[in-house]
Amino acid sequence: MKSLRHLGGSFLMAALIAVAGSAAAADVRMLYPEHCGACHGETRLGGVGPALLPENLERLRKPEALNVIRDGRVATQMPGFAEKLSSDELQQLADWIYTPVIPAPIWGEKEIRDSHVVDAAASRLPARPGPGLRGADPLNLFIVVETGDHHVSVLDGDRLERLHRFPSRYALHGGPKFSPDGRFVYFASRDGWITKFDLYNLVVVAEVRAGLNTRNAAVSGDGKWVLVANYLPHSLVLLDAADLSLVRIIPTWNVTGDKTSRVSAVYDAAPRKSFVVALKDVPEAWELSYDPAAEPVAEGMVHDFQYKEGEFKPGMFHPRRTILKDHLDDFFFTQSYDEILGSSRSATKGQVILLDGRKKIADLDLPGMPHLGSGITWKLKDAAGGERTVMASPNLNAGLVTVIDLNTYKNLKQIPTLGPGFFLRSHENSRYAFTDSMMSKENRNVLQVIDKQSLEVVAQISAAPGQTLAHVEFTRDGRYALASLWEMDGALLVIDTETLREVKRIPARKPVGKYNVWNKISRSEGTSH
Known part of the structure; x- marks a missing residue:
């Protein structure tokens, strides 16, 4: 009887543990959609934020993940939840994201091909600017990504007016890519959709879903190929740029063939044809x-x-x-x-x-967390009249811009700013570079203007306190700079690059980025490529 009572106690304890485990699982299945699903996807496959799966978190140990959930992550949109969730709830979420999704997500050749859509009529439209552009210079157009309501605007860079606005896929990556002639623009969304849009005729030509969680895409310098960088699955996906049909999937195995990787980024190196x-x-x-x-x-x-x-x-x-x-x-x-x-x-x-x-x-020697993908170059003149090429990068967790001599790769100067920033932009015809402090709680509303020869901050351009002012792009001739007021009821601030005065505002719904066709296809030294 004693052993039977002991056995019964063991069953009772096991049952209580099982009930507790089930309750914890139920709790976390409610916590995750409420606090995480909007950014990371209801099924953890990613959205605005990355996929939260064990295979995507190998570089982030669970204690570090717990810290991120509790305190947020610098230089990202990830907030901290320490004030909203208890310690137990934070731990449940950290444990949950390291459990496999069952059944495992699959996105292979069949799924990609099945998602492919082509507008046959659009693909036959003439290769000349259509009436929708109203006579605008097609090489001085701006593409504006507005994430507030998931739309894209097309602006005339001469008249500084909106020509067209159309709905986009959810959570577009901020950097669309252009065909070499500037006619087509290619968008990548965080949930894997690639869209080809005809700027001459203002129409979507083709779409395909190349992955479940996509980092970015690049267009080849000859205009024939689109290469898509995926977080999930771990792959590169090669598409025919003409209609976005699948050419091949390139798994990202390491050199020893025993591990795959997410892809951080892919960029075109047109002079190298690669x-x-x-x-x-x-x-x-x-x-x-x-x-x-x-x-x-x-x-x-x-x-x-x-x-x-x-x-x-x-x-x-x-x-x-x-x-x-x-x-x-x-x-x-x-x-x-x-x-x-x-x-x-x-x-x-x-x-x-x-x-x-x-x-x-x-x-x-790069202190803090440099954002090299937003770096720019220019010619720096010395007192003797000589010049050298320098590169400058903003910093995601320190208030500085680092200037590097590209001959020696040594730091020339650390330019202090009002706080960590994400973007740095200029133009060949401008003496100034613009940087933001959008990662700063106190100064995210302030752009700082750097003189490219003195390497000093010489001016500030401010929005209202509490707003975010960031991401500058110049017109084709460098006369004006457009800055994003990164709010739901936001705007594009048009700034005269000589006087540094605001001359116009164009309303926009959280315009996270804008991209001038000419500056991108000419690989301007003042913008990222």
């Missing part, structure tokens, strides 16, 4: 040539390079790997496209990578 890719979870940078005459890529044992004796792969769209000691979360091309300057959230220094040599050639 895409350059940063991988988030493995310390590698890839270069994928889209040149049909590209040299074969050597893999494994090679007996003779000259006679191609060994294991070689076709050069086109096969990754040439640069093996690194640290991951790349962000990078910047030098103007020659021979090197990239890269940084990682977890590293204390940046690195300079020679693409042809496939190796790191220098360290960068």
